[in-house]
Amino acid sequence: MRRSGNVLLTIVLAIVALAGVLTLDTIIVNAFTTENLSAGYDGRSELSGLVDERGVFKEEPDTYASLQKRIRQCSENTELNILIFIAGDEHWGCSEAEIERYNDDLYDETFGEYTDGVGYYMDLSGQSPAHDDISVSGKAAVIIEEEQANGIFSALDHYLPKSGAGYGTGDIRDAVEVFCDKLESYHSEYKPSNYKYFHDKEAKTPVYVFVKDGETYVTTGRAPGSKFKRLLIAELIGTIVGLVTYIVTRKKYKFKNTANPSVYVAREKSALTERSDVLIRSYVTKHKISSSSGGSRGGFGGGGGHGGSHGHFGHSR
Amino acid sequence: MDAAIYKCPNCNADLKFDPVTQKLSCEYCLSSFTIDEIKKLCADAENSIPDQAAVQEQQEFEEHTNLYHCSSCGADIMCDDRQTALFCYYCHNPVILSGKLTGEYKPDKVIGFKLNKDMAVDMFKRWVEKRMFVPRDFKSEQQLEKITGLYVPFWAADCSINADFNAVGKKVRSWTSGEYHYTETKEFRVIRRGNIMVEGIPADGESKIDDLLMESIEPFDYSELKDFSMSYLSGFYADKYDVDKAGVFPRIRTRASQAGKKVVRDSIGSYTSLNVSVEQYNIMKTDWQYMMLPVWFMSYKYKDKVYEFAINGQTGKLAGTPPLDRRKLRLTCLALGVGISLILGFIGGGFI
Numbered sequence: 001m002r003r004s005g006n007v008l009l010t011i012v013l014a015i016v017a018l019a020g021v022l023t024l025d026t027i028i029v030n031a032f033t034t035e036n037l038s039a040g041y042d043g044r045s046e047l048s049g050l051v052d053e054r055g056v057f058k059e060e061p062d063t064y065a066s067l068q069k070r071i072r073q074c075s076e077n078t079e080l081n082i083l084i085f086i087a088g089d090e091h092w093g094c095s096e097a098e099i100e101r102y103n104d105d106l107y108d109e110t111f112g113e114y115t116d117g118v119g120y121y122m123d124l125s126g127q128s129p130a131h132d133d134i135s136v137s138g139k140a141a142v143i144i145e146e147e148q149a150n151g152i153f154s155a156l157d158h159y160l161p162k163s164g165a166g167y168g169t170g171d172i173r174d175a176v177e178v179f180c181d182k183l184e185s186y187h188s189e190y191k192p193s194n195y196k197y198f199h200d201k202e203a204k205t206p207v208y209v210f211v212k213d214g215e216t217y218v219t220t221g222r223a224p225g226s227k228f229k230r231l232l233i234a235e236l237i238g239t240i241v242g243l244v245t246y247i248v249t250r251k252k253y254k255f256k257n258t259a260n261p262s263v264y265v266a267r268e269k270s271a272l273t274e275r276s277d278v279l280i281r282s283y284v285t286k287h288k289i290s291s292s293s294g295g296s297r298g299g300f301g302g303g304g305g306h307g308g309s310h311g312h313f314g315h316s317r
Numbered sequence: 318m319d320a321a322i323y324k325c326p327n328c329n330a331d332l333k334f335d336p337v338t339q340k341l342s343c344e345y346c347l348s349s350f351t352i353d354e355i356k357k358l359c360a361d362a363e364n365s366i367p368d369q370a371a372v373q374e375q376q377e378f379e380e381h382t383n384l385y386h387c388s389s390c391g392a393d394i395m396c397d398d399r400q401t402a403l404f405c406y407y408c409h410n411p412v413i414l415s416g417k418l419t420g421e422y423k424p425d426k427v428i429g430f431k432l433n434k435d436m437a438v439d440m441f442k443r444w445v446e447k448r449m450f451v452p453r454d455f456k457s458e459q460q461l462e463k464i465t466g467l468y469v470p471f472w473a474a475d476c477s478i479n480a481d482f483n484a485v486g487k488k489v490r491s492w493t494s495g496e497y498h499y500t501e502t503k504e505f506r507v508i509r510r511g512n513i514m515v516e517g518i519p520a521d522g523e524s525k526i527d528d529l530l531m532e533s534i535e536p537f538d539y540s541e542l543k544d545f546s547m548s549y550l551s552g553f554y555a556d557k558y559d560v561d562k563a564g565v566f567p568r569i570r571t572r573a574s575q576a577g578k579k580v581v582r583d584s585i586g587s588y589t590s591l592n593v594s595v596e597q598y599n600i601m602k603t604d605w606q607y608m609m610l611p612v613w614f615m616s617y618k619y620k621d622k623v624y625e626f627a628i629n630g631q632t633g634k635l636a637g638t639p640p641l642d643r644r645k646l647r648l649t650c651l652a653l654g655v656g657i658s659l660i661l662g663f664i665g666g667g668f669i
Contacts, residue, residue: 272511
């Protein structure tokens, strides 16, 4: 009866302690919340558009105008700033890092820092390999993640020329339209969850982008959910260490019997009068070794670096 | 018609004939002997008459030994008549003089103290300083004063053991040749029989001291065993035994069997597996000695539980159960857990 009472008391205390820890974590998470830097989307879709440094549409102003219109429409539909930059000869020989930095800077100069938007750097400089880059800022970071970026690159590969190859304006036009279509598609599929976040750890000013209650946050601190989870893991490890220390220490306070009665054997007066190990049976079994085949699994990975508070996805053609 | 009564060679109780086994059995210590065995053992036994010197020693013991009784825990403490026992070293309550001891409690042998109290206290301090979760007053000077030099009554037994071991041992080896994996198993009939002698297995005759505690400070060096003299008691206390030979024999038998088993098992080579069919260690004869062995002893009562601590007064071997201040341990573990959580929380990004 008393034992079951103790167990019940222990369970109640554990529940109270857990509730206390969770409450404390909530307080800590809220107390250490950092400022939201997000500038959002200001609705000025006219800022979005195509920057044709390569002069692809120089001879086709109507196509250029229709693409501008399409991009601005896409901007309104997605509530994201969109800038598509077609790099020309000036950017021949740029490294991936330079391309990323240029893409970020161009975006920030056009729309401002921490706004919601996408910058697409289309490398038509003629260098080999050509390197395209997607720069995501603000909410776009949680809409376009690696999977979506690869989807865009893959779709545009049908229209964009291979390294050093020639191109037709129709292909570039189609590529821009496909880009807008994909962006709208990903935006419509996107269901902002409470703590979906993007950690831009390689940026000059690392930021965490996450969506909470439908609002986009760009902060220098982690998302509350992530902080909460990390605190819980730290507390779990602390609890395990404390418990193990308790159990190990308690064991050290138990009595240890070190007696060894064999020290009392008088060897010179002891004798084994019968001592035999007689072979009574011997047998051999055999079995065929079954052949087995193994496979190998390949892995893949990727990554990229950049210079601003943007996320990046690079692609070489 | 006179009925022959045989005494158990192990515990001195009366043996009874068991018609089922056709052996003489001891109901008390569960030993059993064939008629031939017991006749041989009785013929070997000495039937000596105590000489004059021994009688004198017994009288001296009776005259110069005071017995003190603890009315709280029932302990009987003896010391020589030049010393007065004031408190019971088990429960720390006052003791009263209850009379003289009869000659039957006079030990045969004794080992004198080689460690003085200062040495014992130093050893205790070294032992306890490694344990940070003992209650504070366990380390206090007042507690150290309670370390008592005590002659503990021991029954030391020399046992002749008949060992009988029968098993099937397997040796397995395996190898691969071509497309086949081979396993060779060899089975051996393993037989060990013989006589194993264990000498001086001690068992304390004091019910108030934990048996395992006394076993843990063994062994004593019997080469320093001397005939008992009252002079050894001077400055120390001694216990009167309250467990006789028959009472300690089950412990002796267990320990003697363990010793015998070790000898037999050590003689068996390395088998992959051993299927034992017979393993018996029968004690055929036991010779006893009643001796006083030196122990520095301390008991400590903490939360209704008595913790005992002992040092072998001859070799300095130490054993005991340290009391645990659970509150202190819980608080320390809690602080450790919280500290680690905070550090990991900071490092792992739980705060920023």
